[in-house]
Amino acid sequence: MLSDEEKKHIRDSWRLVVPIKETAADLFYRRLFELKPEYRSLFQSDMSAQKRKLVTMLSFIVKSLDWKETAWRDDVSEADDLFLVVLAMGRRHSSLYKIPDEAYAAVGASLIWALEQGLGEAFTPDTQQAWARVYDLVSRTMLLGSAALDMGAAVVAPEGDES
């Protein structure tokens, strides 16, 4: 789990991304297809909906990290639980969209790159590290979801969750 300090880095930097979120999404996909041109065909030709989904998912992740460690006893609903949502997302990415496991490295690299380009100096080493940590946890959980035998535990995901 992330420390309170890491969570704060995530929230603070995301606040700066929100006003330029379209640009950030552009940068992300441009970088991804630069690194892996073969992934372009996994997406539809019109990327605008896809970009919105990416931003929505990132917003959800950031929002779900907005709590202090001392509040570990508090509960959240199933649809707001980062683990279940991300697990289901991983499951869909492998079974529905046929995203290969090794894509996670390029996606992570593109995400960090896009954030760095978008945030400039505000993307401090601590912020970088916090985002890398979030991505590590999220991608691990997605991979777990893709590896797990589905037990029919359908999980309601927030609207537009594909990245």
Place this chain on the structure above:
Amino acid sequence: MSLTIAVELREALKGGRPVMRGGFNEYDAENVLQSLSISRQLSCVEMYDRDERVIGWVYLKGGMVLAADTADSHESGIDAFKTLMESDPQSYCVYRMKPLSTYPPPIGRLSTTLQAWKAESVRSPAVPVAPEIAVKPPAPYNPAPSALVRVPTLQIGKVSAPLASMRQAPSPPPRPVALPAAVASTHATGAGAAAPPVVAIASPKGGCGKTTIALNLAVSLARQGLRIVLVDVDPNGDVLSAIAGRDRVRAGVYEAVIAGTDPSELLLRTVVPGLSILPAIGPDFQLQTLEPLPSVDRWSQAFRALSRHADLILVDTPAGVLWATATVLQACTHVIGVLQAEVISRRSFSMFERGLASLEHPPAVLGVVLNMFQRTHSASVSVFVDSAGELPSAWLFDTTIPRATDFLSSSHAGMPLRIMGENSISAVTWLFDVLAGEVRSRLGIEVAAPSEVPGSFLL
């Protein structure tokens, strides 16, 4: 944690809902718990042993390890947690549970609890040797610019280095390598002079990563400037399956050896300069033509024919040291044994030693690689310690290859590790460079430094 809490949680678990169950592609317990640490709901990981028996439960909530409990009820709290982690669960079931009205004081954050467990593991006498796997830079070899400092991306920790490397243009073409006189003269005079070493990769047991080692070692050696021919001698054709190249093959080394012809024209070139692959068999190969087995002389003849294409020939053999493998091994100059870091495999390794000893012309043992090593795994570590003591001195390479999920994704993509992840080279890839350095140094093959080193940095 008091026993009442354990009972209470076990009771609450009955109303829990299973979210998923399985072995999750070799996800170890730590990975499963790490993933679950992002859940704010009360969750439980039920762990099973090899025989699908429940060994215990770990309860998590909001990144805290709430409790741990072994199935035999002998332990609870941090002790139970450590016992469960040490017992290497083989599969899991993750439950989501209804919230409790009150929670016991947690054992601690997952990160600190994991650290406590690992710290204890390190105190056990076996482990001081284990840090051997620490990455050392490849010793006598001057890496090409493209091989410089590629830290695995997005593993927690250093981020700036891979990012910096990502901004660079695509990797420059491999540098020209000035080979030392000894090796270079072989080229000049052709196969007549000193023949290149023919190194078999062998192991007593299947499935311990021979082909993975052979392929990735071949890539690293080629990148260090040697011309490598990788010969697949396993009719099951693992090498070509590993790189998704089955459909490219017309015929293989077996056809050539049986017919007594030069296999050179069957070599497949790869994207790695200097590395070519000779497949085992073509699509029309009939297994019954293997009766009788090709003789040692036929194999030697084939390897000699390949000499002019290689500074080093690597031979991926079928598991075991008997039957077909025995004749191939006698045509090789050296053998590298692959030992899987599990007790059962170590035992079968003595068979390997005995098998080698029974050969009329055994190849020299260049070394033994410990594969699928898990530092946090006591059985793995004990094999390491035992084999260090039992194998003839200096057999074991300094480099050991860990069990890593990178192998799964790379074989899924049909690529050697390094080629697959040119933008996010994993630490395991780097280890093969180090291993390649060791192999070269044991064979006495030096690779000269790049000739065009500028006199000064500032112009």
